[in-house]
Amino acid sequence: MASFQKYKTKQGTLWLFKTYVGIDPKTGKRKPTTRRGFKTKKEAQEAARILEDEVKSGIYHRNNLTFKQVFDEWWSSHKNTIKLSTQNAKLSKFNRHILPWFGNVKMVDITKQYCQKFVDELSKKINSVTDIKIQANLVFKYALKHDYITRNPMHYVEIPKKDEEEIIEEGEVRNFWTKEELDKFLSLGLKHMTTQNYVYFYMLAYTGMRKGELIALEWKDVSFESNTIRINKTMFFKDGKEIIQTTKKYASRRTIAIDSDTLKLLKKWKIKQKENFLSDGVTENIINVFTREDLRPLRLAMPNDILKSFIKKHKLRKITVHGLRHTHASILFEAGATIKEVQERLGHKEIETTMNVYTHVSKFVAKKTANTFSDYMKKI
Template identity: 60%
Template sequence: MASFQQYKTKTGYKWLFKIGVGTDPKTGKRKTTTRRGFKTKKEAAAAAAEFQKEIDNNNLVVRNEITFEDVFKEWWAVHLKTIKDSTQASKVSKFNKHILEKFGKMKIKSITKAYCQKVINRIAEDIDSVQDIKIQANLVFKYALRMDYITTNPMEYVVIPKNEKEFLSSEEDTRNYWEKDEIKLFLEKVREQLPHQDYVMFYILIFTGMRKGELLALEWKDVDLIERTINIKQTLFFKDGKEIFQTTKKYHSKRVVSIDDHTAQILKKWRTQQKELLLSNGITSEAKYVLIRDDMRPLRLAYPNDVLNRMIAKNKLHRITVHGLRHSHASVLFEAGASLKEVQARLGHKEIQTTMNIYTHVTKTAKEKTAETFKKYMEL
């Protein structure tokens, strides 16, 4: 909207107007221009109205030419300030690998529902996490809708195709957890074949249900061996080879986990051994973290994965991921009779549905116990 002002010249009084011409893309600040030399305010107002029409027409051309990548950059500049570094890296990777190559150079107003569906169908052939790709792309289209770059969101009604294997039944679902006997066997093999710190690492992951990043960021000051508790309040993330410590990802992730006597004893002995190992290397200062490298930095984030994969291959164990150790902890808790709410609190899940998803994959032993309970009841 234009503003008007009278000013004095050598020949008398004249009028000027100031009018906004958009936003500077680099600074985000509003840009204005000034036109002078009008004899009356009415003449200045008429000129301002004509100038506004030119601006509107130019903006219309610009909006018709704007690409998906242009909108993405604009949206990302705002969005990245609302998420953590680890989430930023993950999202950028998804856009670079799957979204920008398909939509980036296209004018956003020319992207159709049919094209979006075709892209999602193609991505679904390559990866299982196509739902998340749709969600991320949809955030950009929603932003474009809010900014009036488009009038409808072509991604909104895209359907996620089912993978062929979802229609096929299998004798046994792939399970990403170990049962009690498998856990015991694994820990025996680790004790026999790996350094003691690795044994401590896997033991704590299995017996507390901690996330990998939470354990690698765990400091000794947050371990209370008298009260037998672990205070989980941060997680580790690596960016460009540098350790970044973040508060745990959600409010419910900040929690105090109780540990049993045996776990407390393992940690107590490890603390003593850790000090002795450091002294043998001429280091007199105490370690800050429970698990460390030779230079006292936290372990690499990929280290548990690498060691677990080698142990599984070497000993021909049922294949699971490091996150599967967390599921193993939950499954054993359910088998032992723990409630959904108890497991939810221990694992730091914000939503009960997350815990229930694990519950649906309870161990074979638990399923057999259910059948046995029914059989015994019927015999009464």
């Protein structure tokens, strides 16, 4: 039951009440609250009655939950439905972008306008706004399902469209090599890289595999009889430990054909790899196609370090390791492969992902074609 009390202010005598609003789960003790500013005792009594009714029905508890509290509740169950690598990626997005904005705000106080401002501000800093919105929306959906809110404010948010100039600027920055640039890289790699490093980057360019898929590749996944590679797992690292898991999406589990030259290169590498270990007295069975000296799979950061250093040393066009996957796709498109064929080879779940790569490549090819015409006209 609430207790009531008069108190004096410069504006005159007012009323307050004190009551309890549930049990603190940490201490096990009742949580007190005080409400002030009532002109009469009757007003204070009515406010106390409404508050106590809200506490009994659970409305008060729901109305005071912050986004962070709801997130913690949602995450405790949601994390058990996803892979460890996905957990790490999602937590990073929440900690970097979502929780700093929403964390301490009460769920019932988050408006459509506040959510729209979040997306608008974020779109100025990063490109992957849609994914961040999707992740935040999972918490709002959970809150709606459990009656913590009456409607989802994130549902009405729109992703800002970038203007024409921004799109053109992004299109000019390509994260892939042309056929000529790839040939130059591989020629230099053959001369200046270790055999293992050369074969690894060659495979990235000629298969379009993700770097984690290639690091996790085992010899049993390579069929020298049918000229195919079975891709069904990937590699990621956590706390210094290598973790191999099945590929995260059904579309990523695939079998791809490889050409005869790539097959010959793999055969030669398998023999040389075994000879290298035998010369060091290692007679154990070699499981992975690419390994460290202790037979463990390569570090996930290794390809990034080597490629970045090699590009800088030989003054090549800068691309990332993932850019070799885009290089594979761009050359496939140039050779006449369909979008569906490229989608299946790269293991994209959604064809929109493949379309994004195609659009990016097409913009560069269009510009290249215009330059070819211009250059030819100058020679006349």
